[in-house]
Amino acid sequence: MNETIRKKQTIRRIKIWTSVVIVALIYIWAFSGMPKMEFKPSAVQAIKAIFSGLIHPDWDYFYDPEGEDLLRTLLETLCIAILGTFISSILCVPFAFWAARNMNKYRFISSSGKFVLSVIRVFPELILALLFIAAVGTGPFAGILALGFHSIGMLGKLFGESIEDMDFSSSEALKSCGANKIQTLWFAIVPQVMPSFVSFTLYRFELSVRAATILGIVGAGGIGAPLIFALQGHKWDRVGMILIGIIVMVTIIDYISSTIRKRIV
Amino acid sequence: MIEFKDVLKIYPNGTKGLNNVNIKINKGEFVVIVGLSGAGKSTMLRSINRLHEITSGEIIIDGKSITKARGKALLRCRRDIGMIFQNFNLVKRSTVLRNVLSGRVGYHSTIRTLLGLFPKEDINIALNALKRVNLEEKAYSRADELSGGQQQRVSIARALAQEAKFILADEPVASLDPLTTKQVMDDLKRINKDLGITTIVNLHFVDLARQYATRIVGVRAGEIVFDGPVEEATDDVFSSIYGRPVKQDEMLGAKV
Amino acid sequence: MDALKKRRLSLMKRLVTLIFIIVILWASSLGTEVSISSLMDGLPGMGSLFLEMLPPDWSYFSYVTEPMLETIRMAVIGTTYGAIVAIPFALLSSRNVVKWPVIYFPFRFVMNLIRTIPELLLAALFVPVLGIGDNAGIMALSVFSFGVIAKLAYESIEAIDNGPLEAMTAVGANKIQWIFYGVVPQVIASFVSYTLYCFEINVRAAAILGYVGAGGIGLYLNNTLKLFQYQRVSTIIIYTLIVVVIIDMISNKCREKLI
Missing domain, CATH: 1.10.3720.10 (MetI-like)
Known part of the structure; x- marks a missing residue:
């Protein structure tokens, strides 16, 4: 393989990895700030009630x-x-x-x-x-x-x-x-x-x-x-x-x- | 060796695609199937790897019946048969290398192929296949950046990466111009000679068939009407296959 | 003669359509107490409301920044959950992936059913289940995004080029490999684009979900409105507009790059 192809590929890789890192950072930020999703027993009751309705x-x-x-x-x-x-x-x-x-x-x-x-x-x-x-x-x-x-x-x-x-x-x-x-x-x-x-x-x-x-x-x-x-x-x-x-x-x-x-x- | 035994194909609307076809194709041959469009060339080719199902009869490939193969055995059979299509059938948004590597999926576990974790030797196989069609430097280009002839050669590389024992080519040059047609046909011929891969090609250009084939099979209305070495396929023979004299536009030379 | 008849017929058709539309409009306005006079009487009131909103309470900006970020987080997470669940649904609803109507019809049915419910209504349903807060909003946005993305994705799967699929069959790929090498590379770009588009919608939606108690800045909107703090209301509205415009711009740039 010659040099230009290798260069092209490296640029491609860098681009891909930068976007991966940016997306990952967004997700870390988004999920770290969220309260835990917890199902209280009342939740099950409410779901049951909605469905029976x-x-x-x-x-x-x-x-x-x-x-x-x-x-x-x-x-x-x-x-x-x-x-x-x-x-x-x-x-x-x-x-x-x-x-x-x-x-x-x-x-x-x-x-x-x-x-x-x-x-x-x-x-x-x-x-x-x-x-x-x-x-x-x-x-x-x-x-x-x-x-x-x-x-x-x-x-x-x-x-x-x-x-x-x-x-x-x-x-x-x-x-x-x-x-x-x-x-x-x-x-x-x-x-x-x-x-x-x-x-x-x-x-x-x-x-x-x-x-x-x-x-x-x-x-x-x-x-x-x-x-x-x-x-x-x-x-x-x-x-x-x-x-x-x-x-x-x-x-x-x-x-x-x-x-x-x-x-x- | 590929063997058709009393193969019959009837389409749902009642037309006969293949009628009582019996033929043996030996290892290393370069067979060209000729005939008018709609004569059953494509049906015949596609029934070999069961892209089309036949109605009755049997097709035997290297002693094993593909007609009776189910599940994994069928996939194994197909893995040994490379196919080249008129419209190249590449994923245009993917790189050339990935398209060639897709020919290797039959060799690895599902998980491995999903993650794209091909072993190093597979990548070498793919690059070698590309080298054989002189497209090694395009390995990391997107498929849609290539010209039609180059794309067709990528699909030949895919069949090579597959390490196929047979190559089926369904009108491989129908959407190409005369110059690239020659390149693609030369590649197919060279691979056939160098690697001894049995090659079956559907063509509608008479002169092209004569130039490259070792054996010509004429199909008309789903039946084999001629089968013989290229020397025997005279103009009269072609006229009888087509049911009329050969027209000028069925000669590639006429278009150049 | 014939041409004349045709012309008369098409004129008749137009007339009937016109009358039909007028009747519908008239009936609708009867049922909904439309009155231009009340609008005219009310406009000054609206004008004074606008005046009360000015100037916006600039100090309130920093106070609502945290809920604003929370709103964006809800949209990010909701869109992601929705997109993930949409993938198998979209595949199983596509005629060229699943050949049997027995499978793709039920999946399409569920998809269309979910798509009929607007996001605020979903939020109102999730609040009693998950309690007041972000989680109800996230779930509402997830379900809503699922409907939007799955529909768009399955339509684009059905529109893909059949060639590569045939090629993958010919190389001896199993069904899963066939999907990953034949279908996925062809639709991945439009799938990401639809997800971003849905994210844009979700940011807007998330901004008002708080109104029914499902988290985000909508809660503050509700509170300030109840307390007649109109200058703060306008701060929230302006803030939302700015954020929405910026996010739309970024998302549009990304989507252009994808194609």
């Missing part, structure tokens, strides 16, 4: 003509997700154009748009929900606003990227026919980005349904509140019923949404 759920809670029941709160959760997604799907459009590189003359404009979107994205729904509760009081409307605002971050980013990937030959063709700016937008750009836009919105909707199930923890509507109350009151059969309800609803939504997405693309 799942096996014998509180069917009375499923539907109750008067008062709060599973069906009603699940529907409310779904409504929060639908409206939240709808709001963000409209509000994200200007952000997407702001963040798309090929829609702005100067690079710093689109970069600033991307930055704003990533700031929106890192704001957790739960904190947003707390802020909106301060504005409109507890209830599902605060949840809708929280989801609507939070989802702008992700939808704006995805949508902006699909605008960047667009093929401009058709818009040039339209321009050459003498179309004005709005006409080119409508006839050349919208048909191109529409399928991916719908697909992203549906995908975001799947995530929003999951997010909506926990908003109730802070009082922003949906199934979260009854779940927390049932957990705090150790009503395991009710916890089981609610969990089953959430799992079934999310599974159905995922199925429908992914079927539609497959047909669009």
Whole structure:
């Protein structure tokens, strides 16, 4: 073997070992600071209780003509997700154009748009929900606003990227026919980005349904509140019923949404 | 020695892949199987190491039936048969050496191979195999950094590292250009001569088959329609194998 | 004539879809007390809340650094546990590794079931089991990461090149060697990339898990909110944003290098 190969190999080895050492240090740091994982006897009991709750759920809670029941709160959760997604799907459009590189003359404009979107994205729904509760009081409307605002971050980013990937030959063709700016937008750009836009919105909707199930923890509507109350009151059969309800609803939504997405693309 | 005894292969859709194939291939031969695509060349080759299962009949390799082999015995049989594929079938993200060493896994315990603890002599075997195909200096490159012809030669090195007694090559040059085709075929021929490894190659280039083979086997619709030394394989013979005159694009020379 | 009919049909389809969407939106807003007027009335309140948050309590930064690090630790450990358990699941869910539907269907079923539950809900479930504290959070993140990583990993296993697998069969490798030499080298980079991606998600999630008692900085968020210490709330939020952005950046760099 000649020298260059040997050198190449040594560099490779050094790189590999440095990353191994860094990862090892991270893990030593992480694990050294953690309390021991110990199973108290109560833990086993709690697990048993949760599972027996799942096996014998509180069917009375499923539907109750008067008062709060599973069906009603699940529907409310779904409504929060639908409206939240709808709001963000409209509000994200200007952000997407702001963040798309090929829609702005100067690079710093689109970069600033991307930055704003990533700031929106890192704001957790739960904190947003707390802020909106301060504005409109507890209830599902605060949840809708929280989801609507939070989802702008992700939808704006995805949508902006699909605008960047667009093929401009058709818009040039339209321009050459003498179309004005709005006409080119409508006839050349919208048909191109529409399928991916719908697909992203549906995908975001799947995530929003999951997010909506926990908003109730802070009082922003949906199934979260009854779940927390049932957990705090150790009503395991009710916890089981609610969990089953959430799992079934999310599974159905995922199925429908992914079927539609497959047909669009 | 490889022996086909009344081998029959029927695909689930009812087509006959191999129909009553009987043939003996002796040690040290360089056999080229020719035929139209879909004639059963690939099926025939792949049934030797049971990448394809046959429907009935038996294939005997050095006196042992691979058809009846189960579990460890089957793996042992396969270890003795190196295979070269049209698309090289290397792990592109791994180094060349690791790809060649993967031919040695059949010789060691599972644990040892999982940890990558190959004995020093195995590494030497692998490097020697690479030397034989003139790629020793690429041992620590990633496989996808190599050209197609080089990748194919790495897969020949893998078969060599395997210390195979037989090499099966399924259209080894179909995705290569004429120049690298020659290099790969030369390597195969040299290994066949120097090490006495029985080599069976599927080819669709007529002139290439004539140039390298010691024996030509013609396959048509799953049956052997010609079997003889290369001198007997005249143009007429090829026409009868193909069921029509040989076309220009079936000659490699035409493409250069 | 035919073209005209087709056009009319597709217009009809669009109209029906549009009406359907409007009806759904209308029904949803009925059920959720949406009112623009309450939003308008509430906005000043929100504005004054914002003002109360300013300026952030800078001295509080050093105080919440330890819980912040704890949050990152939870995310590191949770992601790791999840990734380890995800490996066998991903392999056993892949059609090209396990040929029998009897095996891969149940594994996929369990995976999809777990993926329906959001991390905060998992945390709420683990708190009564493991008690208030980091452990509940770690377990919640582990289970959540497992779902995410196993799904992505099995999809990438199913997309690998079949050639090397065939080659490993041909050299006489047993099933385990076949996996380690044929499957693993092809998916390891994307597996690590998914794990890092999941880690990014987990850092964000870990920051709010404390809200239900599962450790990390979320606990402080809950406490300061209850005590109306809004300047401290904004400190925590800003701190979280900074950490999340930095971790996303590092993780993105690593992921780019992997491919």
